[in-house]
Amino acid sequence: MRTITIDPITRLEGHGKISIFLNDAGNVENAYLQIPELRGFERFCEGRRAEDMPIITPRICGVCPVAHHMASAKALDAAYGVEPTETAKKLRELMYMGYMIYDHILHFYFLGAPDFVVGPDAPASERNIFGVLKKVGLDVGKQVIKHRAYGQKITEILGGKATHPTCGLPGGISKGLNEEERREIEDMASSCVEFAQFSLQLFNDVVLGNKGYVDLILSDPYQLNTYNMGMVDEDNHVNFYDGDIRVTDQGGKEFDRFKAAEYLDHISEHVEPWTYSKFTYLNKLGWKGLIDGPDSGIYRVGPLGRLNAAEGMATPLADEEYRRMYETLGGRPVNSTLAFHWARLVELLYAAEHAFELSTDPEITSKDLRNPVGTPGEGVGVVEAARGTLYHHYKLDDEGLVKKVNLIVATTNNYADICMSIRDAAKGLIKGGEVNDGLLNMVEMGFRAYDPCFACSTHSLPGQMPMVVEVYDSQRGLVRRIER
Amino acid sequence: MSVAVIGIGNLLRADDGVGAHVVRRLNEGWPDIYAVDLSTAEIGVLDHVRGREVVIIIDAILSGARPGSIHRLELGDVADEAFTRSHGLSLASSLQLGYRLYPEEMPEKIVILAVEAGDIESFSTDLTPEVEAAVPEIINEVLREVEAVGQPSDGLKKSGLEVQSAF
Numbered sequence: 196m197r198t199i200t201i202d203p204i205t206r207l208e209g210h211g212k213i214s215i216f217l218n219d220a221g222n223v224e225n226a227y228l229q230i231p232e233l234r235g236f237e238r239f240c241e242g243r244r245a246e247d248m249p250i251i252t253p254r255i256c257g258v259c260p261v262a263h264h265m266a267s268a269k270a271l272d273a274a275y276g277v278e279p280t281e282t283a284k285k286l287r288e289l290m291y292m293g294y295m296i297y298d299h300i301l302h303f304y305f306l307g308a309p310d311f312v313v314g315p316d317a318p319a320s321e322r323n324i325f326g327v328l329k330k331v332g333l334d335v336g337k338q339v340i341k342h343r344a345y346g347q348k349i350t351e352i353l354g355g356k357a358t359h360p361t362c363g364l365p366g367g368i369s370k371g372l373n374e375e376e377r378r379e380i381e382d383m384a385s386s387c388v389e390f391a392q393f394s395l396q397l398f399n400d401v402v403l404g405n406k407g408y409v410d411l412i413l414s415d416p417y418q419l420n421t422y423n424m425g426m427v428d429e430d431n432h433v434n435f436y437d438g439d440i441r442v443t444d445q446g447g448k449e450f451d452r453f454k455a456a457e458y459l460d461h462i463s464e465h466v467e468p469w470t471y472s473k474f475t476y477l478n479k480l481g482w483k484g485l486i487d488g489p490d491s492g493i494y495r496v497g498p499l500g501r502l503n504a505a506e507g508m509a510t511p512l513a514d515e516e517y518r519r520m521y522e523t524l525g526g527r528p529v530n531s532t533l534a535f536h537w538a539r540l541v542e543l544l545y546a547a548e549h550a551f552e553l554s555t556d557p558e559i560t561s562k563d564l565r566n567p568v569g570t571p572g573e574g575v576g577v578v579e580a581a582r583g584t585l586y587h588h589y590k591l592d593d594e595g596l597v598k599k600v601n602l603i604v605a606t607t608n609n610y611a612d613i614c615m616s617i618r619d620a621a622k623g624l625i626k627g628g629e630v631n632d633g634l635l636n637m638v639e640m641g642f643r644a645y646d647p648c649f650a651c652s653t654h655s656l657p658g659q660m661p662m663v664v665e666v667y668d669s670q671r672g673l674v675r676r677i678e679r
Numbered sequence: 680m681s682v683a684v685i686g687i688g689n690l691l692r693a694d695d696g697v698g699a700h701v702v703r704r705l706n707e708g709w710p711d712i713y714a715v716d717l718s719t720a721e722i723g724v725l726d727h728v729r730g731r732e733v734v735i736i737i738d739a740i741l742s743g744a745r746p747g748s749i750h751r752l753e754l755g756d757v758a759d760e761a762f763t764r765s766h767g768l769s770l771a772s773s774l775q776l777g778y779r780l781y782p783e784e785m786p787e788k789i790v791i792l793a794v795e796a797g798d799i800e801s802f803s804t805d806l807t808p809e810v811e812a813a814v815p816e817i818i819n820e821v822l823r824e825v826e827a828v829g830q831p832s833d834g835l836k837k838s839g840l841e842v843q844s845a846f
Contacts (some may be wrong), residue, residue: 235802236802236803239691239802239803251691254689254690254691254718255691258719260718301721301722305722323772324772325754325775325776325779328779330779333779333780336779337780340722340725340780343722343723344723344725344726347723347726356720357717358716358717358723359716359718663833
């Protein structure tokens with residue numbers, strides 16, 4: 196058997212390696228993304244004070260600290276048997292919208308847009324934000340930076356710190372909003388609504404206006420026929436902060452639905468010997484290996500998973516865009532991995548609209564910020580992180596010290612899907628042992644759509660990110676190496 | 680005249696957190712110096728460097744040198760990073776983008792103090808003794824830069840942005 200190894204994933208979000216295995220005929224048999232697990236992190240948390248968890252867990256990951264903070268605060272609500280006040284819930288949610296705004300803007304313009312705005316066939320040296328700016332102009336670049344910073348500023352006003360929020364406490368939030376801050380957020384949110392609409396228009400003009408791109412989105416290597424998971428409100432609209440976890444099937448119908456506390460009855464983790472990370476699957480169907488289809492328990496999370504698992508968006512403009520996306524791509528569910536980018540922009544618009552709604556809510560400046568906590572016990576907190584469903588599960592002792600921690604992060608939920616997407620993209624480009632030079636980019640595009648995040652990252656320099664493909668013959672001799 | 684100090688790295692991964700440790704000590708001992716712990720270097724770095732004259736970035740490095748060694752680098756030394764990362768932009772690319780979009784607001788000088796790490800794998804909020812021993816020298820380097828600019832405080836330090844570690 197030949198092995199092709201791609202090592203494109205920098206230290207920045209953790210270490211990983213893509214290995215593509217060929218069969219004797221020289222065609223792709225399987226592809227694996229090897230990533231490290233949070234080895235040692237759970238143990239690191241044991242014995243700590245429960246109230247430190249919302250401060251510690253955001254440090255796991257440089258990318259989604261707000262999601263960890265919020266899942267942690269919600270797990271503590273549950274563990275102490277307390278519901279936050281209405282105002283506290285709204286403030287938490289408002290902060291969360293700020294996070295979604297900045298994260299989705301960052302992903303679309305810096306990671307998604309290079310492939311589409313500059314083009315999937317453009318040289319790697321141009322497929323980056325600088326290439327995007329060359330196409331769309333520096334003024335758009337300034338709008339990107341400005342609105343990303345607005346999202347960050349919203350989380351900072353509410354969260355207390357720029358990158359690592361400190362506001363979430365069991366039963367509520369430590370800091371309220373004054374009228375001046377409220378007005379500032381209202382103005383920023385309003386501007387973000389316009390910017391989200393602009394971004395959808397850009398996507399419409401550049402991507403949907405180009406038949407080649409639409410064909411690429413709908414092409415076979417990027418289709419994955421899995422179940423979809425996401426949190427929904429009582430109207431089955433996408434909700435990032437709270438609600439039921441809903442799973443829909445290949446026909447778009449509800450297949451499973453559960454509360455955060457019941458998650459272990461509905462999903463399980465599977466271990467493979469070649470990777471430290473686990474795979475999640477639906478208990479009703481079990482683990483059937485890296486295959487899609489109705490008999491396999493694999494599901495997708497993240498922007499596309501969420502939109503597929505819901506029936507609409509809770510805000511009017513985003514709901515319109517939601518319907519337009521499904522009309523254009525042939526109805527719900529959409530199984531094209533590259534549609535993650537479109538779904539992300541629909542969610543950006545929802546986050547901005549909802550931030551505006553919350554900032555103008557009469558209760559938002561109330562000082563009723565916290566309810567008294569009960570006695571410590573066990574609790575599960577779930578949120579929709581930008582990359583998908585995030586579970587925090589804590590067991591506390593009588594003193595409120597952490598006895599046990601279980602985390603299922605978004606990328607773990609998507610791990611099987613990412614491996615399959617890599618495999619399918621590679622299949623089209625490796626035939627009879629011949630490796631097409633487009634391999635790196637096509638594989639990268641499949642995997643970038645998920646925005647995978649290897650949560651136990653370290654961030655040290657130098658941070659080189661070589662893209663290397665090595666092709667070995669059946670004797671494991673190196674026959675080809677592609678590098679850039 | 681103003682200086683910003685930016686710490687990069689994961690506080691939970693031993694020596695990877697050296698930037699955060701230095702920022703915390705600067706906040707405690709020299710509250711007039713604008714110092715922030717940004718954890719991951721991404722485009723958000725621009726929010727802190729625009730309008731500054733000198734920016735000092737503190738990060739861990741793995742280059743094979745003796746743990747605790749301090750490498751003094753310039754932007755050009757790390758500027759050839761690939762642009763397609765799994766998330767956002769690298770530090771160097773983010774700063775380059777800043778120079779492209781806001782040439783009039785970007786610092787005249789960027790100094791990167793890269794500290795050779797011993798352990799970035801363990802979950803720990805403590806530095807290894809070798810890196811811990813280098814912290815005073817890193818702080819001295821920062822103070823020398825601040826002194827060279829001639830005005831350590833610019834009154835722009837924003838409350839709430841500094842690291843207030845729980846550890």
